[in-house]
Amino acid sequence: MPEAALRICIVTEIFHPEDKGGMGRQAHAMAERLIGKGLKVDAVTRKIMVESPDRELVGLVPVTRLPPPGVLKGQGWKALLPVLYFSLRLFYWLLCRARAYDVLLVHGTKTILFPVFLARLVGRTKCVLKIDAGGDIGEEVGADSLAKMGLSPRSPIIRAWSTLRNFLLRRADGVIAISQEIRSALLARGVAPGRIHAIPNGVDMQQFFPVAPSSKARLRVQLGLPPEETVVTFAGRLSRAKGLLMLARVWSSLIQRHKAIHLVLVGSGGYSFDDCETELKEFVRQNHIADTVTFVGQVANVADYLQATDLFVLPSDSEGFPLALVEAMAVGRPSIVTRVSGAVDIVADRDNGMLVPIGDADALESAFEWLFAHRDVWDSMGQKARAAVLGYCEIGSVTERYVNLFRSIVVRSG
Numbered sequence: 455m456p457e458a459a460l461r462i463c464i465v466t467e468i469f470h471p472e473d474k475g476g477m478g479r480q481a482h483a484m485a486e487r488l489i490g491k492g493l494k495v496d497a498v499t500r501k502i503m504v505e506s507p508d509r510e511l512v513g514l515v516p517v518t519r520l521p522p523p524g525v526l527k528g529q530g531w532k533a534l535l536p537v538l539y540f541s542l543r544l545f546y547w548l549l550c551r552a553r554a555y556d557v558l559l560v561h562g563t564k565t566i567l568f569p570v571f572l573a574r575l576v577g578r579t580k581c582v583l584k585i586d587a588g589g590d591i592g593e594e595v596g597a598d599s600l601a602k603m604g605l606s607p608r609s610p611i612i613r614a615w616s617t618l619r620n621f622l623l624r625r626a627d628g629v630i631a632i633s634q635e636i637r638s639a640l641l642a643r644g645v646a647p648g649r650i651h652a653i654p655n656g657v658d659m660q661q662f663f664p665v666a667p668s669s670k671a672r673l674r675v676q677l678g679l680p681p682e683e684t685v686v687t688f689a690g691r692l693s694r695a696k697g698l699l700m701l702a703r704v705w706s707s708l709i710q711r712h713k714a715i716h717l718v719l720v721g722s723g724g725y726s727f728d729d730c731e732t733e734l735k736e737f738v739r740q741n742h743i744a745d746t747v748t749f750v751g752q753v754a755n756v757a758d759y760l761q762a763t764d765l766f767v768l769p770s771d772s773e774g775f776p777l778a779l780v781e782a783m784a785v786g787r788p789s790i791v792t793r794v795s796g797a798v799d800i801v802a803d804r805d806n807g808m809l810v811p812i813g814d815a816d817a818l819e820s821a822f823e824w825l826f827a828h829r830d831v832w833d834s835m836g837q838k839a840r841a842a843v844l845g846y847c848e849i850g851s852v853t854e855r856y857v858n859l860f861r862s863i864v865v866r867s868g
Contacts, residue, residue: 460556460860460864461555462496462860464515466498468499469517474721474724477587481561482513487853495515496516497515498518499519501520501522506519520544522540524536528596529602545569548577549576552579556579557579562586562590564594567622571625580627580863580864582630583630585629588636588639594616594619595612623644623645628859629651632654632774632775633654636774654796654852655774656848656849656852657843657848659844664836669761673762685762687720687760687782688719693726693730694771695772698719698769702747706737707819718763756781757785764832765788766783767791768792768797771792776796783842789801789807790825792809793809794812806836
């Protein structure tokens with residue numbers, strides 16, 4: 455079947471621009487790349503913000519948003535009826551288009567998995583699952599929701615959902631694992647190795663690239679960043695899961711010994727259920743470190759900030775395959791990152807970056823101290839960082855792998 459004939463529907467719980475994080479940007483970028491390859495691509499998602507249109511063209515991608523609006527993650531029993539309502543709406547939407555698509559590319563394995571498979575039985579559409587986060591496969595229900603529901607992972611209702619989810623996972627036509635950790639989790643749930651396809655998140659290396667010192671200096675002036683200080687940048691959601699409160703405590707300690715350092719936080723709490731932006735700003739104010747921390751907010755020019763920085767930091771508690779880390783490495787910046795899914799696949803400790811244990815503030819602080827004491831290796835670490843992601847995560851080659859996967863699944867069933 456020629457590529458132009460392939461019809462793809464992206465099914466996801468949140469899509470760009472409502473999802474301003476790495477997963478949203480990645481899904482949208484991949485959709486546009488697939489359209490550029492001649493595929494027909496639509497997206498259906500849940501409406502998060504009341505003011506978002508029900509239908510719109512996001513770049514090249516037609517997007518349909520279904521009710522109900524609002525943040526449901528972490529809401530416990532309060533989310534049950536809205537989740538059921540969205541599931542019914544999604545099932546009906548897919549049912550009405552039962553033969554309109556060749557492949558459903560499904561982001562997420564929780565609220566959308568069951569209605570997708572029900573609709574698939576009618577349309578006989580092929581289903582490819584993409585696991586975007588370790589928690590998406592590692593837990594049935596988020597820990598915050600479980601606590602609010604008064605349940606545990608061993609509760610009968612959770613175990614029943616786990617059994618059903620594993621059954622559905624094993625019957626997908628293909629599952630995309632963006633990291634080795636996710637691949638291992640899929641195998642542990644009984645997914646056949648032949649159905650698992652290791653495809654990382656992709657980055658446009660033409661947009662994220664190293665710049666000369668003179669360009670870096672000009673960017674700092676344009677962005678209002680300190681011209682002479684060591685700039686450390688974080689990019690992503692300002693949420694508790696990103697380890698930012700720990701980073702703030704570590705930063706408060708570091709500036710007692712290092713005066714010419716500055717932390718830049720690119721992103722916002724937005725609609726994250728674990729938004730910590732207000733708490734983070736209050737910590738900065740109360741500890742009198744506001745002159746060493748810049749809150750940039752949500753921006754479209756993330757590459758400029760990464761090119762203007764010296765070091766990148768990502769102290770997350772969990773990830774799938776952190777796009778911001780890959781972007782920083784593509785720019786040629788040494789990174790300090792926790793040993794989360796995806797990061798351990800591309801970062802070699804003290805070679806092209808620094809790896810620290812999850813949630814370990816002392817180790818995070820020690821990593822900063824080591825880098826501050828070894829500034830002579832920053833250039834070589836940055837060069838090795840870009841080399842590590844150049845062949846593995848270049849978005850053009852990643853797109854080709856998606857197309858080849860879709861074609862092989864559709865042809866195999868033809």
